[in-house]
Amino acid sequence: MKKLEGRHVLVTGGSMGIGAACVRDAAENGARVSFVDINIEAGQAFAAQMRSEGFEVEFAEGNVADFENLKKGIDSLIAKFGDVYGLVNNAGVNSYADPVEMTDEQWDAFFNVDLKGMWLAAKLTIPGMKRAKKGAIVNVSSIHGRLAYYNFFPYSAAKHAVIGMTRNLGVDLGSQGIRVNAVSPGYIMTPLAQGWYDLDPTRYPEAIAKQPMGRVGEAHEVAKVVSFLLSDDSSFVNASDWAIDGAFGARMA
Numbered sequence: 001m002k003k004l005e006g007r008h009v010l011v012t013g014g015s016m017g018i019g020a021a022c023v024r025d026a027a028e029n030g031a032r033v034s035f036v037d038i039n040i041e042a043g044q045a046f047a048a049q050m051r052s053e054g055f056e057v058e059f060a061e062g063n064v065a066d067f068e069n070l071k072k073g074i075d076s077l078i079a080k081f082g083d084v085y086g087l088v089n090n091a092g093v094n095s096y097a098d099p100v101e102m103t104d105e106q107w108d109a110f111f112n113v114d115l116k117g118m119w120l121a122a123k124l125t126i127p128g129m130k131r132a133k134k135g136a137i138v139n140v141s142s143i144h145g146r147l148a149y150y151n152f153f154p155y156s157a158a159k160h161a162v163i164g165m166t167r168n169l170g171v172d173l174g175s176q177g178i179r180v181n182a183v184s185p186g187y188i189m190t191p192l193a194q195g196w197y198d199l200d201p202t203r204y205p206e207a208i209a210k211q212p213m214g215r216v217g218e219a220h221e222v223a224k225v226v227s228f229l230l231s232d233d234s235s236f237v238n239a240s241d242w243a244i245d246g247a248f249g250a251r252m253a
Helices: 017-028 040-052 067-081 104-132 155-176 191-198 203-209 219-230 248-252
Strands: 008-012 032-037 057-061 086-089 135-140 178-185 241-244
Touching: 008 017, 008 067, 008 104, 017 032, 017 040, 017 086, 017 219, 032 040, 032 067, 040 057, 057 067, 067 104, 086 104, 086 219, 104 135, 104 155, 104 178, 135 155, 135 219, 155 178, 155 241, 178 219, 191 203, 219 241
Parallel strands: 008 032, 008 086, 032 057, 086 135, 135 178, 178 241
Antiparallel strands: none
16 A cells, blocks of 8 residues: 555645645655645646546645635535645745845735745644544745745744744644644755746856755655655654755754
C-alpha cells in the first residue's frame, strides 16, 4: 500500500511551484488530492492534467485571505473527497518592505495570506481530523523563519510566526491524534524563482556559490518531505520544523 493510500490531502496554493509538486507527490503516493488557488485558469489546467494521468485530483477556487471564499472552496472539495486528513498550508506571497514606509493596509494584506491564511485553512479542516482522531498538517515556512537577512521585512517575521504557530498547534492537537509540522525550504527552483534569476544574470551564480551542495533544490524534493510528514512513516514527529535547504542554514549560522 502506498503511504497516503485512501486519504484526502488538501494543498493550498497548489497550481504551481512547491504546491503543485506537493499535489503530484501526494497523488503518486495514493492520496485523493484537492487543492485551492486564486489562479483559476492554472488550477483548472493542472487538475485536468493530473486527472488525464489517472490521478484523483480536484481543484476549487480558494483565497486563503478570505474566510468565506476559502470555506466555499474547501467545503466543495470535502463534499467530493470526504474529510481532509492531510493539509499542506503552502499558499504565500513575498514582501520586502520598508518598516517605516509600509502601510497598515499592506501589512494586513500580506499577513492575511502568509500567516492568517494558514490558520484559516487549519480551522476549516481540523474538525474532520478531530472526528477521525487522526490527521496531519504541514505548514510551509522558509529558511527566513530561522535566519534573518537584509531587507526581508516583514517576510521573515511571518515565516518565524508560521513556525511558532506550528509548534503550538502540534502541542495542542497531539493528544487528539493530529500532528502539525513545518518545512523550511531554502533556495528552491520554482517558476517564480526562475523569473527572479532571469532579471539579473549575476543572481543565479551568486546563489549557487552559497550552496554547500553546489546546487539549489527542486520543488519535488520539498514535496517528498511533505508527503513523509503527512504519512504514518512520521507517526511520532510533531511540532517540528524541517529544514530543506541543502545545509545552507548550517553554513550561514
